[in-house]
Amino acid sequence: MVGFALAFYWAPEDADQGFSQKIFYLHVPIALTAYACFGWGAWKALRLLWIGERRYDLESYTAIHMGVIFGLLTLVTGSIWAKVSWGVWWSWGERQLVLFLILFLFYSSYFMLRFSTEPGPRRERNSAVYALFGVVLIPVSFLAVRIAGTILHPTIFTHEGADLPGEMLAAFCVCLAGMLSLAGALYLVELSGKRIDASLRELKELLA
């Protein structure tokens, strides 16, 4: 786990040398990692509904928790990038950011749903169904923001460096791998913490 974290902290330094648009190496891997977390959470949710094992509930919850953190980071870094590139903190023309705003709102509601339902099988299943909705909402919103972007907001910003030359791609992949490892490490730490919490609560209930 420490190795993963080291790889992450070391990799961006390596990648940053001599490149403009450095935040690209931070922003895009974070965004992709957030997608991966949401996808992982939905996969665990599907397993919960399919197999019915209760441990999947915590795993799905933790993955979405990570996804929301990385989604928020995406919004922040994207906003900084927008400020640097276009001089504004927020641009409705940037589809990816708009999509992340929708997803962030959606998954924040996931927490509201979780915290306002009594713990139990019903909450696990409701959360799981909502998590599955999220992973369907991602492509649907992407499509919606895309068609809206072409017609309602005719100015579309294009990024320089969309076609990556080889070495940039390599650095990008290292960053992505580092970010995914970081997310994985955080996921495992958080999951074990939540498991201890849950077992502690069970013990307390047994004692009371």
Add this chain to the structure above:
Amino acid sequence: MSAYAADVAALARKDLLLEIRSRDTLPAMLLFVVSALTVFHFALPEGSSERAETGLLWIAIVFTALLGLARAFAAEREQGVLDGLVLAPSDRSAIWLGKTIGVTVFLVLAELVALPAFALFFHPLSWELVAAVALANLGIAAIGTLLAAMAAASRARELLLPLLFLPLVIPVVIGGVGASVASNPGSFLAFLGLYDAVFAILCWASFEYVITE
């Protein structure tokens, strides 16, 4: 399959009959949508574009739907009907389908008032707008029914539903507004149809998990 259709029809009929007898939800929705349109008239300064007016119509529709959906499972909850329905020897997704049909009927009735009122207060309707509203109804009812069942299981029922509902209907608003104002409404209408199909299937398949204790 015909037994399934009979279950769905019976459940939808129960909702409509209940509404005809008690008149709880629909008058509130009608009054709300007309009041909302009146408020929007004053919210828009003189000389606002027709595009802005159309956008506000969509807001009125979404919030009217929210008003109806908040009451969707109220009768069941108060009388403890849901336990009976879940125990009944029918497919649980039939409960969702019956309720969705009921909600759709309420929405259509509310819009039968809202759209002429909009045409009267603001500007004439285009056929694209009407088609988009019709398509959006299905998606709103399908998703809203499932989320209403979810919210009914939580402590903060009325508070939670809008939070769950609004992020999910952002694509509907995008598609609806796009179909009403853009130069190529076809692609937006197709998007709305796709949204309806995807989420209807998802709700139909997952409702069983939401409703059972």
